[in-house]
Amino acid sequence: MTTFKDLNLTKQLLNALSDIGFENPTPIQEKAFPVIMSGKDAVGIAQTGTGKTFAYLLPILRQLTYSEQRQPRVLIVVPTRELVLQVVDEVAKLSAYMQARCVGVYGGGNINIQKQKVYDGVDILVATPGRLIDLTLSRTLQFNSIQKLVIDEVDEMLNLGFRAQLIKILDILPEKRQNLMFSATLNEDVELMIDNYFKKPEYIELISRGTPLEKIIQQAYYVPNFYTKVNLLEFLLQTEKAFSKVLLFVKNKKIADDIYKEIGPAFAEEIGVIHSNKSQPQRFSAVKKFDEGTHRLLIATDVIARGLDLKDVTHVINFDMPSKEASAYIHRIGRTGRADKTGIAISFVTKKDTTMQKEIETLMKKKLVILDMPEAVEISENLTQDEKPVTRDKSLKKIPKIITPTGAFHEKKEKNKKVNLGGKRRQENLRRIAEKNARTKPF
Numbered sequence: 001m002t003t004f005k006d007l008n009l010t011k012q013l014l015n016a017l018s019d020i021g022f023e024n025p026t027p028i029q030e031k032a033f034p035v036i037m038s039g040k041d042a043v044g045i046a047q048t049g050t051g052k053t054f055a056y057l058l059p060i061l062r063q064l065t066y067s068e069q070r071q072p073r074v075l076i077v078v079p080t081r082e083l084v085l086q087v088v089d090e091v092a093k094l095s096a097y098m099q100a101r102c103v104g105v106y107g108g109g110n111i112n113i114q115k116q117k118v119y120d121g122v123d124i125l126v127a128t129p130g131r132l133i134d135l136t137l138s139r140t141l142q143f144n145s146i147q148k149l150v151i152d153e154v155d156e157m158l159n160l161g162f163r164a165q166l167i168k169i170l171d172i173l174p175e176k177r178q179n180l181m182f183s184a185t186l187n188e189d190v191e192l193m194i195d196n197y198f199k200k201p202e203y204i205e206l207i208s209r210g211t212p213l214e215k216i217i218q219q220a221y222y223v224p225n226f227y228t229k230v231n232l233l234e235f236l237l238q239t240e241k242a243f244s245k246v247l248l249f250v251k252n253k254k255i256a257d258d259i260y261k262e263i264g265p266a267f268a269e270e271i272g273v274i275h276s277n278k279s280q281p282q283r284f285s286a287v288k289k290f291d292e293g294t295h296r297l298l299i300a301t302d303v304i305a306r307g308l309d310l311k312d313v314t315h316v317i318n319f320d321m322p323s324k325e326a327s328a329y330i331h332r333i334g335r336t337g338r339a340d341k342t343g344i345a346i347s348f349v350t351k352k353d354t355t356m357q358k359e360i361e362t363l364m365k366k367k368l369v370i371l372d373m374p375e376a377v378e379i380s381e382n383l384t385q386d387e388k389p390v391t392r393d394k395s396l397k398k399i400p401k402i403i404t405p406t407g408a409f410h411e412k413k414e415k416n417k418k419v420n421l422g423g424k425r426r427q428e429n430l431r432r433i434a435e436k437n438a439r440t441k442p443f
């Protein structure tokens, strides 16, 4: 078995790894190391839980030399603020015996404090896309020293609508740089970005695309509605001690809050909720309490939970199945069974979800094991507003359709979809920075 000592690491990095307690590189770490060290562009297809963060941090830190210059030489772009903090934390652990200045910047945090930190000097900058652009426009940050770019969880970033920002960033970076990208799945959008910006990238792939980690047991219950799902969840939490660290995925914020209301009275001390309407401190605190084991259940929406490194999650429960992309299922279940642990994923499948269930099974080339509903679980007849069939009130008069003579409606829709990158001046500034960086000589 390969050990970290076989990897041509420095003493400082080996010491740090030994302090953390890691001896053997994970497969992605072993495969990525020589490729990233060679300076080539690389695309890693790896889910969270495979050790992908260290897979790019180890060679980056191995090649980072001491410098007093202020502007960053390594840029790591990630989709969420939680992930910024996590990556900064991982850098801190790995660089315990070396001088590496790492700063995290993200939207929602105090921009002046972040500006000051960047101004004080940084080697590795970890950022969310929007805040990165803001700091560039304010001239606090310059990109002309960037030698290595990592885009982590790129598929998620594109799902979240960061395409325009990512392209802006790619355009203003110096041309000569190493590009590294990590994604759990490869889809058309991601491949298009690779084609446009990467030079003959090497693909580091662990498992065939769309195949989940083998050590996750995947089960499902057929459940008719929300209230029956709540009953089943309560039953599982009450009767199964093994459900000690449960990540529960829901469709939206409202459902997250509704579940909390329903099971809160019985489990108030054991539950945390995390979604985008919660304040930043609430979000951090919910993740911390769950990670430390104070809370046994974390109710989360997809966007928030992506990329978080939660240790020893015993169960992932899909209270709601993903509704848009089957690949979301893989991201979710990858939160359990991490590193060398086994995990259990349980899906609550309604009639409406059966098409998605089939898509997921096709993507994974594996069938979910359907469990019988425990007898003690009450099948509720109650329906939520959303579940009630839509009935049309015949007494209501039909409103005549207004026909818009021009394509204005569509034009508006398209326009609204655009990401606001600011006014003409802002655009012009970005263009100028891009031109300047293109002229800048590489290191």
Ligand code: AMP
Residues within 6 Å of the ligand: 022, 023, 024, 025, 026, 029, 047, 048, 049, 050, 051, 052, 053, 054, 309, 311, 338, 339
């Ligand atoms: P990641 O895929 O980067 O989110 O990492 C998943 C988890 O695996 C994190 O808790 C890491 O600390 C842990 N990990 C990373 N590398 C190793 C390793 N070589 N041995 C054991 N655990 C690791």
